Amino acid sequence: MRPVYRTEHFVLYARRNSLPQARLGVVAAKRLAPRAVTRNTIKRATRELFRQAELPAVDCIVRLSRPVNTRKDPARSASVKAILRAELLQLFAFLPNAPAFARK
Secondary structure, eight states: OOEEEEOSSEEEEEEEOSSSSOEEEEEOOTTTSOSHHHHHHHHHHHHHHHHHSOOOSEEEEEEEOSOOOOSSSOTTSHHHHHHHHHHHHHHHHHGGGSGGGOOO
């Protein structure tokens, strides 16, 4: 699978599927988010935004690509959550408009 879209912290991989609904996989590596709280926060936010998005029948993988958890900005802080949520919204907003996945 090739990357379809990238943001500062995430990479989106996608391809069509033959099912009537979209499917999601989330990868948050321990080396990029060492605390379980951080990884779970990312996964929870990704799943919620995926549910709210009206996506075509595609298989999506959202992968964390840059470290998120720092001592200066823990991932549970409101500002970091807002940034991650905005990036995830960008990913899912891009997908229906991608030429390879446009609804027919």
